[in-house]
Amino acid sequence: MIEIQDDLLRDIKAVRQIPIVPSMLEVICQTTEMGFAAIARVTEDRWVACSVRDEVEFGLKEGGELEVKTTICNEIRDSREPVVIDHVDKDPHYKFHHTPQIYGLQSYISYPIILRDGSFFGTLCAIDAQPAKVNNPKVINTFKMFAELLSFHLQSQDLLERSYHTTAELQKQNEVLTIVNNDMDNFIYTASHDLKSPINNIEGLINALSHTLEKENLNRDELNKIIHMMKISVKRFALTIQDLTTIVKADSEQAEEITETVNLFETVENVKQDLISHITSCNAKINISCEDGLALDFSKKSFHSIIYNLLSNAIKYRSPERLPEVEVKLHKVDGKVNLSVTDNGLGIPADKQEKLFTMFERFHDHVEGSGVGLYIVKRMVDKAQGQISVSSTESQGTTFTIIFN
Numbered sequence: 001m002i003e004i005q006d007d008l009l010r011d012i013k014a015v016r017q018i019p020i021v022p023s024m025l026e027v028i029c030q031t032t033e034m035g036f037a038a039i040a041r042v043t044e045d046r047w048v049a050c051s052v053r054d055e056v057e058f059g060l061k062e063g064g065e066l067e068v069k070t071t072i073c074n075e076i077r078d079s080r081e082p083v084v085i086d087h088v089d090k091d092p093h094y095k096f097h098h099t100p101q102i103y104g105l106q107s108y109i110s111y112p113i114i115l116r117d118g119s120f121f122g123t124l125c126a127i128d129a130q131p132a133k134v135n136n137p138k139v140i141n142t143f144k145m146f147a148e149l150l151s152f153h154l155q156s157q158d159l160l161e162r163s164y165h166t167t168a169e170l171q172k173q174n175e176v177l178t179i180v181n182n183d184m185d186n187f188i189y190t191a192s193h194d195l196k197s198p199i200n201n202i203e204g205l206i207n208a209l210s211h212t213l214e215k216e217n218l219n220r221d222e223l224n225k226i227i228h229m230m231k232i233s234v235k236r237f238a239l240t241i242q243d244l245t246t247i248v249k250a251d252s253e254q255a256e257e258i259t260e261t262v263n264l265f266e267t268v269e270n271v272k273q274d275l276i277s278h279i280t281s282c283n284a285k286i287n288i289s290c291e292d293g294l295a296l297d298f299s300k301k302s303f304h305s306i307i308y309n310l311l312s313n314a315i316k317y318r319s320p321e322r323l324p325e326v327e328v329k330l331h332k333v334d335g336k337v338n339l340s341v342t343d344n345g346l347g348i349p350a351d352k353q354e355k356l357f358t359m360f361e362r363f364h365d366h367v368e369g370s371g372v373g374l375y376i377v378k379r380m381v382d383k384a385q386g387q388i389s390v391s392s393t394e395s396q397g398t399t400f401t402i403i404f405n
Contacts, residue, residue, distance in 0.1 A: 107132035
């Protein structure tokens with residue numbers, strides 16, 4: 001059996017899936033009184049038997065191959081015309097032809113199979129070592145009809161396969177669009193909700209400012225207080241817009257990123273350099289462990305962002321009672337790659353953990369933060385079809401676990 005390329009193997013399977021093929025080859029042998037009939041896939045450099053009826057032990061089976069240059073089918077591929085020979089020794093054109101001499105043939109008929117798109121598929125052929133009466137309208141029209149039937153079935157299968165793949169792709173795209181639309185709805189709702197507060201504050205302060213300016217005797221202290229509060233509200237508004245821009249940018253960048261093998265040690269070391277001033281100021285200790293030979297294929301940029309946000313939070317929300325210590329671990333659980341980041345910090349109240357990955361959600365006000373870091377991390381994990389979870393105990397620490405698919 002030859003080593004068959006994927007496209008040729010697909011063509012052989014396509015012929016096998018046509019239910020009338022065995023009966024068709026049987027009828028050909030009976031009608032022509034020839035002992036061998038076959039459907040061949042013929043390309044520029046290959047002749048492969050897709051289906052065979054061998055009553056004379058010619059020795060060629062389905063999937064078997066002949067050297068294409070030794071066949072008359074090679075010439076039919078160029079001419080796209082049938083070749084019909086009753087008796088080779090009496091045929092002035094073919095009695096010295098190399099094909100009958102190589103295979104010991106005396107009778108031969110081969111009809112081209114042309115697909116509806118005009119492409120050449122191969123031939124429907126029959127051969128025998130004895131002369132046969134095949135050069136007549138009955139036999140030729142039978143071959144023509146069978147070749148057209150094969151063309152119809154092959155083209156129909158191709159259309160069905162394309163339709164199936166197109167439908168499957170459309171269904172997949174619809175599922176993605178549904179997720180994106182739901183995600184966008186949630187994003188817009190949350191964003192509009194969080195923009196209302198600073199806008200309402202600014203509107204209220206403008207009204208208060210207008211009211212103050214209408215007074216005959218301006219109160220400078222009151223005026224300065226309102227202006228100061230307006231500046232704070234405008235700053236909050238600007239930071240909110242900036243955070244929303246960061247989220248949108250992260251989404252768009254992730255869509256364009258290439259998946260490749262990431263190195264945990266290299267990534268953590270790069271993040272440590274980004275956070276060097278924070279790590280040094282609190283004497284934080286960061287430990288890294290990774291199973292030997294474990295590889296993770298992920299976007300390098302997204303993986304860096306995930307590690308950065310988790311390490312930044314671990315240091316930011318450290319406990320004042322002890323030096324911060326963080327363990328970053330990459331290992332396999334139940335056949336899937338898990339990333340865990342464990343700290344010994346403040347911990348998160350049990351009743352707050354459910355909202356931890358919500359946009360602009362914060363549980364500690366003693367440090368600066370916008371509440372978008374973990375939200376971005378979760379979006380990155382979700383888009384990669386992974387899972388993220390948190391386990392935390394107040395005053396003891398927190399563990400974030402990401403399961404990569």
